[in-house]
Structure formats: C-alpha cells, structure tokens
Amino acid sequence: MxxxxxxxxxxxxxxxxxxxxxxxxxxxxxxxxxxxxxxxxxxxxxxxxxxxxxxxxxxxxxxxxxxxxxxxxxxxxxxxxxxxxxxxxxxxxxxxxxxxxxxxxxxxxxxxxxxxxxxxxxxxxVLGMPGITAYFGLLRIGQPKAGETVLVSGAAGAVGSVVGQIAKIKGCHVVGIAGGTEKCDYIVNELGFDGAIDYKNEDITERLDVLCPNGIDVYYDNVGGEILDTALTRINRKARIVICGAISQYNKKPKGPDNYYLILAARAKMEGFVVIDYFGESETARLEMGQWMREGRLRxxxxxxxxxxxxxxxxxxxxxxxxxxxxxxxxx
Ligand SMILES: NC(=O)c1ccc[n+]([C@@H]2O[C@H](COP(=O)([O-])OP(=O)(O)OC[C@H]3O[C@@H](n4cnc5c(N)ncnc54)[C@H](OP(=O)(O)O)[C@@H]3O)[C@@H](O)[C@H]2O)c1
CATH class of the missing domain: 3.90.180.10 (Medium-chain alcohol dehydrogenases, catalytic domain)
Known part of the structure; x- marks a missing residue:
C-alpha cells in the first residue's frame, strides 16, 4: 500500500x-x-x-x-x-x-x-540540541567557577533547566527566572536550584537582591528584553553574559538593553552564541551529560x-x- x-x-x-x-x-x-x-x-x-x-x-x-x-x-x-x-x-x-x-x-x-x-x-x-546548547553556552561562554553566582532566565525550559543543573554540578550558586509558581517550585525542589524568581508575579530587582546577595557572575540569557535589562543592574566585575536567546523579542521589533553601559563599568563581557558551531563536539557533551543523568545529577x-x-x-x-x-x- x-x-x-x-x-x-x-x-x-x-x-x-x-x-x-x-x-x-x-x-x-x-x-x-x-x-x-x-x-x-x-x-x-x-x-x-x-x-x-x-x-x-x-x-x-x-x-x-x-x-x-x-x-x-x-x-x-x-x-x-x-x-x-x-x-x-x-x-x-x-x-x-x-x-x-x-x-x-x-x-x-x-x-x-x-x-x-x-x-x-x-x-x-537534554541529549539533543537544547542540552548541547546549555552545555557549551554555559561552560565555554559563561565559564562559571565554583562559588560564583549564575543567573539563568527561561529556567524551567529545555535549555535553561539544563544550564542551571550544570552550574550546580560545577559548584555555583544558581538562581533561575521562570513564569509561575509551578515552574519555580520545579526548578528549586526537583532540579536543585538555590532560588527562583517568578517574573510574572514578583519584582525581579527585589528578588535578585535577596537571592543573589553577592551579585551575578554569569547571566545566561534566554529571553532578552526587560529581564536582561534588570539582570545587568546586578552584574559583578568581569561578569559574563551569555546571549543565547531573546524569546521575549521574537514576535516584535526587538529592543536592546537600556542598561548596556553597565557592561563598561563592570568590565563585563556579553557574547552571542550559536550551538551549531559546537555540533562537531556534541559527542563530548552527550557523554558527560549522559553520565550525569545516570548518576541522577541531571534531570x-x-x-x-x-x-x-x-x-x-x-x-x-x-x-x-x-x-x-x-x-x-x-x-x-
Ligand atoms: N543560541 C543558540 O544556539 C540557541 C539554541 C537553542 C535555543 N536557543 C534559545 O534559547 C532560549 C530557550 O530555548 P528553549 O528551547 O529552552 O525554549 P523553552 O525555554 O523550552 O521554551 C520557551 C520558554 O520561554 C519562556 N518565555 C516565552 N515568552 C517569554 C517572555 N516574553 N518573557 C520571558 N520568558 C518567556 C516560556 O517560559 P515561562 O513560562 O518561564 O515564561 C517558555 O516556556 C530561546 O530564546 C531560544 O531561541 C538558542
């Protein structure tokens, strides 16, 4: 037939x-x-x-x-x-x-x-494109060190949830930004993030002051827009800002951050990243993430x-x- x-x-x-x-x-x-x-x-x-x-x-x-x-x-x-x-x-x-x-x-x-x-x-x-994006975007561009504070937006999503878990594995203090109580509960209680900000119902600036008292060393940005702008107000000297995505801007004329000049004062670095540049190395990511999954450290x-x-x-x-x-x- x-x-x-x-x-x-x-x-x-x-x-x-x-x-x-x-x-x-x-x-x-x-x-x-x-x-x-x-x-x-x-x-x-x-x-x-x-x-x-x-x-x-x-x-x-x-x-x-x-x-x-x-x-x-x-x-x-x-x-x-x-x-x-x-x-x-x-x-x-x-x-x-x-x-x-x-x-x-x-x-x-x-x-x-x-x-x-x-x-x-x-x-x-996790073993496909989003996981590989999280792995190389965080480790190669974000370069987190143990004890540093990592903030990630889109934190309950395909990329963000993996970014936060890898940052925890690397010994960082990790805070995620996501929409709604259920997603915030998920990243803290199931994925082990140190804190969550519900951007739909909470004041992000106030919550950053509570959850990131030492400032932000790595901001992994999946959403752009106002959340990126607010994160820039709390970056530390030599912070790394990974521009992975800007979903809040995809259905409108995109607007850049008003607070870009804070990158200057902080001697910070903002770098764009496209996962296809790392496809040749994806097996490295898959092997390590597969191991973390078997160990129950990556969900x-x-x-x-x-x-x-x-x-x-x-x-x-x-x-x-x-x-x-x-x-x-x-x-x-
Ligand atoms: N650079 C690369 O190579 C690369 C590769 C893959 C993905 N990306 C980018 O990474 C980001 C995440 O991708 P993903 O596959 O992991 O998607 P995802 O996070 O699984 O799904 C998208 C999520 O974005 C959030 N969102 C939607 N509109 C928003 C808004 N206006 N403000 C804030 N959050 C909003 C929603 O979560 P809430 O319910 O929390 O709002 C939604 O669940 C995207 O920007 C994507 O384009 C980049």
Missing amino acids: DLMNKRVLLAKRPKGMPDASTWQLEELPVPGLREGEALIQTEYISLDPAMRGWIRDAKSYLPPVKLGEVMRAAIVGKVIASKNRNMKVGDYYTGFHSAQLFVVTDGNGMFRIDSNKAPLTTYLS SREFIAEGIENFHEAFLRLFSGKKMGKLILKVA
Whole structure:
C-alpha cells in the first residue's frame, strides 16, 4: 500500500505572533527511494523557539525557510525502508530535517541513536540540541567557577533547566527566572536550584537582591528584553553574559538593553552564541551529560503534544509558556 505523507509548509511570513495561516498542512504520497536513500518514519518533531527566527526573511546563522517549503525541524524517527547501505531498517535516527511524517534522506546530517541507552525524546531535549546548547553556552561562554553566582532566565525550559543543573554540578550558586509558581517550585525542589524568581508575579530587582546577595557572575540569557535589562543592574566585575536567546523579542521589533553601559563599568563581557558551531563536539557533551543523568545529577522533563495537525497550537506553547521542559510533538 502506498504511504501518504503529511507535511507542514511555511505558507506565510507572520508579522508578530504567528497565527494558523502561517502554516499549511499538505498531504501527498511518499515518493519511491532512489539508490543511497532511506525512508524514515518520524516519531517526534522538536518544537523550538529558533523556528520563529527561521521563518523571518532576514540574515541570520541559517538561511530562512522559503515560502512553500517544508518547515525546518529536528526530528527523531525510525528507518522503515532503505537503499542506503549505512542506514538499516529498524534503526533510529535524529537530525535537523523537516516537519513531516515521512522523511526521505541520504543520511546527510542524520545521526544514529540508541533507543536502549536513553528514551528517544531525550535526543531532542537534554541529549539533543537544547542540552548541547546549555552545555557549551554555559561552560565555554559563561565559564562559571565554583562559588560564583549564575543567573539563568527561561529556567524551567529545555535549555535553561539544563544550564542551571550544570552550574550546580560545577559548584555555583544558581538562581533561575521562570513564569509561575509551578515552574519555580520545579526548578528549586526537583532540579536543585538555590532560588527562583517568578517574573510574572514578583519584582525581579527585589528578588535578585535577596537571592543573589553577592551579585551575578554569569547571566545566561534566554529571553532578552526587560529581564536582561534588570539582570545587568546586578552584574559583578568581569561578569559574563551569555546571549543565547531573546524569546521575549521574537514576535516584535526587538529592543536592546537600556542598561548596556553597565557592561563598561563592570568590565563585563556579553557574547552571542550559536550551538551549531559546537555540533562537531556534541559527542563530548552527550557523554558527560549522559553520565550525569545516570548518576541522577541531571534531570529532564519533556512536554509531549500530539498530532502533526496540532503543529501550530503546540508551537504557540513556546510563547505562552504553557508547557514544562522541552516541547515535543509526537506524530507516530
Ligand atoms: N543560541 C543558540 O544556539 C540557541 C539554541 C537553542 C535555543 N536557543 C534559545 O534559547 C532560549 C530557550 O530555548 P528553549 O528551547 O529552552 O525554549 P523553552 O525555554 O523550552 O521554551 C520557551 C520558554 O520561554 C519562556 N518565555 C516565552 N515568552 C517569554 C517572555 N516574553 N518573557 C520571558 N520568558 C518567556 C516560556 O517560559 P515561562 O513560562 O518561564 O515564561 C517558555 O516556556 C530561546 O530564546 C531560544 O531561541 C538558542
């Protein structure tokens, strides 16, 4: 029987918050394989804030997704047919590909994963791109030292939750900023952060004075905007500010920090970071984080939405915050 594919196309470039008309769900038969190709049945599609950047028609670290093109996405799936001698039927793969039920690939950019070593979804979360982002962004750019204070925003999310836990492993005093009591309880009581600030209900400046009495040595910024501006008022001399993301600015005209001049007074450093520069070293991160997971020192949570038809509704959870941990769409 011929297999039918469903794929999410970029139909329109949104202005502001994307609406349902941004995407078009297309149904079409799966093509036959050519020599060297394999057919992967997608099981999970990763939903990432970066997708909002990829659909903007602007210069960035990757070319924008074109109108009418299948949306770029990291996936996990199983090989169900193969004319590629390196890719065997039954093996699982992950990689940056596209949001569709069936993927035809020559294997380029896809990595075999072992479903016996870790649950498949962790290859999109802690052992995948977000975990690798947290690992290299914190350790290489943030360079935390034992006893220093690390502040991280987006702290209950895929990247931030791992940043905070690694900073704890490195002996730092760690404070996270997240939206709502449930997320703040989670990062303190389950992940072991030293403190949490609920930016939706608390005064961030007042709470920083209580929770970071010695100032901030590393600020790992996932959100930008007012939270970045406020964090800058409490940085220490020679602080490192990791610009990993700016989700509060993705659906509007971005605004830079008013308090940038405090970087001068503090002789601090603010540095942008893109995880793809570290993909060549990702195995180092995976091995060490895998070990920390086995030792119970690193935990991850995934929020699994279901059905490719619900791509848009699930995607919006990144901006509403209505999810805990890594957001993933299960499609098989
Ligand atoms: N530079 C890189 O290579 C790289 C790689 C991966 C990710 N990133 C960036 O890292 C950041 C986190 O990514 P992620 O995958 O871990 O996402 P995530 O944190 O799992 O999900 C996004 C979270 O952002 C928070 N948020 C949404 N709107 C906000 C706003 N206006 N103000 C403050 N917080 C807001 C929400 O949490 P609350 O409920 O707490 O508000 C939401 O759950 C993003 O900015 C992303 O673009 C960068």
